[in-house]
Amino acid sequence: MVEQAVLEEVFGDGLEVITRYVDILANRGIDWGLLGPREADRLWDRHVLNSVAVASLIPAEASVVDVGSGAGLPGIPLAIARPDLSVVLLESLLRRVTFLAEVVAELGLGDRVRVVRGRAEECTERFDVVTARAVAPLGRLVGWADHLFLPSGQLLALKGSSADKEVAEAQAVLRKRRLVADVQAVRAAASLEETFVVRVRSVSRETRPVR
Numbered sequence: 001m002v003e004q005a006v007l008e009e010v011f012g013d014g015l016e017v018i019t020r021y022v023d024i025l026a027n028r029g030i031d032w033g034l035l036g037p038r039e040a041d042r043l044w045d046r047h048v049l050n051s052v053a054v055a056s057l058i059p060a061e062a063s064v065v066d067v068g069s070g071a072g073l074p075g076i077p078l079a080i081a082r083p084d085l086s087v088v089l090l091e092s093l094l095r096r097v098t099f100l101a102e103v104v105a106e107l108g109l110g111d112r113v114r115v116v117r118g119r120a121e122e123c124t125e126r127f128d129v130v131t132a133r134a135v136a137p138l139g140r141l142v143g144w145a146d147h148l149f150l151p152s153g154q155l156l157a158l159k160g161s162s163a164d165k166e167v168a169e170a171q172a173v174l175r176k177r178r179l180v181a182d183v184q185a186v187r188a189a190a191s192l193e194e195t196f197v198v199r200v201r202s203v204s205r206e207t208r209p210v211r
């Protein structure tokens with residue numbers, strides 16, 4: 001069980017809202033089949049805090065699109081932990097979009113969080129940051145979503161222990177698209193276990209001269 005003090009450190013004024021979200025996941029999320037029944041006991045650490053670990057890589061006031069958001073991970077915990085962000089939850093399946101729209105309204109996040117139904121490949125908006133968790137292997141994900149981030153932006157794929165292997169396997173796709181990837185170790189709070197995020201950026205951004 002995660003200590004209350006850690007949750008306060010991570011979510012600050014958003015603690016009551018994230019607690020309501022976890023309660024929704026534990027009930028409606030499982031009833032609707034969006035999460036397996038065995039996830040009920042590990043929602044905080046395996047899902048919510050794992051999602052928020054990526055926050056340290058996201059610049060202030062960024063626009064974020066969470067591709068394949070499912071039940072709202074990582075997009076909803078990120079939006080609650082980081083009130084400076086504006087977040088689009090992009091999801092292709094109608095049932096999940098219906099769930100997301102209900103939850104965003106109930107949690108009062110509608111001014112900063114927008115739910116969009118569609119496939120990443122077909123989305124024409126651009127964002128500072130693309131997030132994705134448990135959506136597709138890195139090479140395929142990059143093919144679907146690299147047009148979604150601005151030239152100065154980045155794609156952050158929450159990959160955990162498979163991060164290095166996925167980067168190695170995606171090298172051909174990355175080179176072809178003039179992208180570079182590195183693996184960042186992140187954690188939601190100093191006392192929590194680290195996880196690994198693949199950060200994908202454009203080569204031109206990496207080599208741009210510093211003025």
Ligand SMILES: C[S@@+](CC[C@H](N)C(=O)[O-])C[C@H]1O[C@@H](n2cnc3c(N)ncnc32)[C@H](O)[C@@H]1O
Pocket residue numbers: 067068069070071072073074090091092093096118119120121132133134135144
């Ligand atoms: C395994 S779920 C993961 C959901 C959530 N990100 C999580 O970590 O729990 C993958 C989700 O991605 C969605 N998805 C798959 N391909 C997609 C695409 N090309 N564009 C948008 N959503 C997609 C699926 O409908 C599904 O909800």
